[in-house]
Amino acid sequence: AQKITQTQPGMFVQEKEAVTLDCTYDTSDQSYGLFWYKQPSSGEMIFLIYQGSYDEQNATEGRYSLNFQKARKSANLVISASQLGDSAMYFCAMRGTNRDDKIIFGKGTRLHILP
Amino acid sequence: DTGVSQDPRHKITKRGQNVTFRCDPISEHNRLYWYRQTLGQGPEFLTYFQNEAQLEKSRLLSDRFSAERPKGSFSTLEIQRTEQGDSAMYLCASSFEGVNTEAFFGQGTRLTVV
Numbered sequence: 001a002q003k004i005t006q007t008q009p010g011m012f013v014q015e016k017e018a019v020t021l022d023c024t025y026d027t028s029d030q031s032y033g034l035f036w037y038k039q040p041s042s043g044e045m046i047f048l049i050y051q052g053s054y055d056e057q058n059a060t061e062g063r064y065s066l067n068f069q070k071a072r073k074s075a076n077l078v079i080s081a082s083q084l085g086d087s088a089m090y091f092c093a094m095r096g097t098n099r100d101d102k103i104i105f106g107k108g109t110r111l112h113i114l115p
Numbered sequence: 116d117t118g119v120s121q122d123p124r125h126k127i128t129k130r131g132q133n134v135t136f137r138c139d140p141i142s143e144h145n146r147l148y149w150y151r152q153t154l155g156q157g158p159e160f161l162t163y164f165q166n167e168a169q170l171e172k173s174r175l176l177s178d179r180f181s182a183e184r185p186k187g188s189f190s191t192l193e194i195q196r197t198e199q200g201d202s203a204m205y206l207c208a209s210s211f212e213g214v215n216t217e218a219f220f221g222q223g224t225r226l227t228v229v
Contacts, residue, residue, distance in 0.1 A: 004157075006157075031214055032214055033214040033215050033216075035217055035218075043204070043222065043223060044220065044222060045158075045206070045208075045220035047217045047218075047219070050215060050217055052214065052215050053214075089155075091157050091158070095214050096214070097214050100171075101212075101214065102148065102160055102163050102170070102171060103148060103160075103208070103210075103218050104160055105150075105157040105158045105159075105160075106157050107156055107157045108155075108156065108157045110155070
């Protein structure tokens with residue numbers, strides 16, 4: 001069975017600092033995808049970034065980058081130069097292949113950006 | 116396409132009543148997912164479809180929950196004999212098939228069982 005673990009229930013970060021949100025996963029699939037979503041207080045789920053298990057380079061999308069360490073089964077999200085609008089819940093998610101390709105989510109990390 | 120839409124946005128029901136939620140996915144997407152989310156938690160997988168075929172239903176889901184996607188387009192999630200513990204946000208998402216495709220979420224239906 002696949003599993004996503006996010007061990008940081010909450011984080012406080014000063015505005016303009018970089019922040020790393022941790023995510024570890026477990027799967028027996030060789031091919032899988034890892035995703036990060038943002039959920040502001042308004043409730044919508046916003047897709048941020050994707051990393052494929054066979055991608056050789058870490059994914060980047062603007063201020064978001066993914067520190068992918070396959071051997072350690074970790075896929076940490078790095079937000080550079082944090083902004084007040086980054087305050088939200090952040091979820092790591094995974095999608096496998098073959099017969100178990102549903103998307104599963106971790107419990108999330110609540111990020112607070114301090115002015 | 117305007118994205119994934121869910122109806123209703125809010126539902127208040129008395130304990131023991133049946134409720135049904137609707138999800139209209141992005142039209143080109145063949146995958147459709149239902150999740151349940153309680154306050155401060157991550158989305159909990161309920162079930163998902165490939166077109167009209169239900170691929171998996173969570174083992175944690177009681178028999179009071181059922182979902183359909185009759186023509187491979189919209190989907191309904193029904194909860195029979197609602198209990199207070201069913202109070203949550205019910206999220207629908209859709210995607211293409213494939214490990215590298217993200218899911219797009221609707222705004223959710225917030226259920227309150229009184």
